[in-house]
Amino acid sequence: MAEIVSLAEAVSALVHDGDTVALEGFTHLIPHAAGHEIIRQGRKELTLTRMTPDIVYDQLIGAGCARKLIFSWGGNPGVGSLHRFRDAVQNSWPVPLEIEEHSHAGMANRYVAGASGLPFAVLRGYSGTDLPRHTGTIAEITCPFTGEKLAAVPALNPDVSIIHAQRADRRGNVQLWGLVGVQKEAVLAARRSLVTVEEIVDELEPVPDQVILPSWAVTYVAEVPRGAHPSYAQGYYERDNDYYRRWDAISRDRDAFQAWVRETVFGAEVTTK
Incomplete structure (x- = not known):
């Protein structure tokens, strides 16, 4: 309390x-x-x-x-x-x-993952940007259901x-x-x-x-x-x-x-x- x-x-x-x-x-x-x-x-x-x-x-x-x-x-x-x-x-x-x-979306999703007790968040927001090349906490993952390439960011x-x-x-x-x-x-x-x-x-x-x-x-x-x-x-x-x-x-x-x-x-x- x-x-x-x-x-x-x-x-x-x-x-x-x-x-x-x-x-x-x-x-x-x-x-x-x-x-x-x-x-x-x-x-x-x-x-x-x-x-x-x-x-x-x-x-x-x-x-x-x-x-x-x-x-x-x-x-x-x-x-x-x-x-x-x-x-x-x-x-x-x-x-x-x-x-x-x-990105804004990446930060917001990192907080949401942290609040939800999840290890990471998944989003499309980094597609077409240079951020994944410069930021080590952005990783590419493959959706196990559709095969789509997505970005993952760790929980904050x-x-x-x-x-x-x-x-x-x-x-x-x-x-x-x-x-x-x-x-x-x-x-x-x-x-x-x-x-x-x-x-x-x-x-x-x-x-x-x-x-x-x-x-x-x-x-x-x-x-x-x-x-x-x-x-x-x-x-x-x-x-x-x-x-x-x-x-x-x-x-x-x-x-x-x-x-x-x-x-x-x-x-x-x-x-x-």
């Missing part, structure tokens, strides 16, 4: 050096506050996995937390490149970064999956809605999990198209208002587009980035309950 703790307590207990860690959220409900807490606690040698790594992963990589990135697309959405990511790959700054690239079972959601009740049942990605699958595939939420309430009021994660599927819940900022949380706040634009200039320069980490990550007071 999920335990309600502070963000700092959850990250300290769940995320260890060398772990494989997923921070999932698709444009919406991206767990930025949790990413910053990982930086504050100085975690190193992490394998970061995410379908669409954007600026929170740029921050984690630039802070030296990551040794490897498993992903399907990376960028500052609507703005451009991830400059800390690029610097790590091209110049090994602040530490070398290994990459493992998949992170040590820790972290997501953000709108609400949880006091028993640790989690409710999210709006634009969602593979948050549910990432949590179910993980060995341990943390859900940060906008608020903890006595009862979860039903919402159209909601996703419910039952308490038994979650390790820790932490109340972190605005924990997805600068991404948005439907029903709570909008996307901070200016933040994404400002990040481009900050992330281009190593000194500017390090100053940002000191002032914003280590200097900011985090509101948690």
